[in-house]
Amino acid sequence: MGDDFDVDKYLRLESNEYKQEEEVERIMKLIGNQDPCLILDLPTEVYLTLDIPEKLVTKVFRKKSLLVHPDKCKHPNARVAFEELQKAQNLLLNEPEKKQIVLNYMDEARANILHIKGVKVPPKGKPFNYKALLEEVPGIGRLIQLEFLRMAMELAYRDRTRLKNEQERVMMQEDEMAKRQKANEEWEKKWEETRDNRIGSWKNYEKKKEKEKLVAKKKKKKPVVLGAIPK
8 A cells, every 4th residue: 555545534434334334234124114213223212202303303314314325325225225214204204193103002012111110100191201211220212112113023913914814815715706607617518518409309399299289189080980989
């Protein structure tokens, strides 16, 4: 290397590239995850307080997007990672109904962990300093986050199971319909194949009936001889 080689600059670039790849890989592992807070890597205390300020979301998104933006990051999955960040930010800032669903699950996860830890809180609607629990129960934010993930995975499993059962039901219906259609086609085929036989049998039947009528008619017209003993 020449004397003008800037070692510090080189190390900074290498370090930044490593961080970029690391962040892309982190996000790629979360694709399909229902937790926008985890995708954005928000502080775990939001799982305890359920307070997700717009300012915090915007700040974290800007920081993360600079690392994975496809114009700045060489990783082949940079664009996908960037889009996942955008989706997470958009959900928290512009989709109140979906955000509320997330908050409801976070609230349930929080209640589960507080119950396990034996932490008593007042009924909903009454003030309570959840932030104080960050010191009283170390790592509680992370515990609630993990419980949220467990619940999300369970929900996803139920959804997959329900979808699988629905697909199987539809397949069974289609199979039954196919069997009925095949049976109908076979019946129509046999019906058509025996058409000539049916027509021939009908003609023979008509001929027989006509013959019987003629015989009956002849018997009716047969002259009766006087004094003759009818046979």
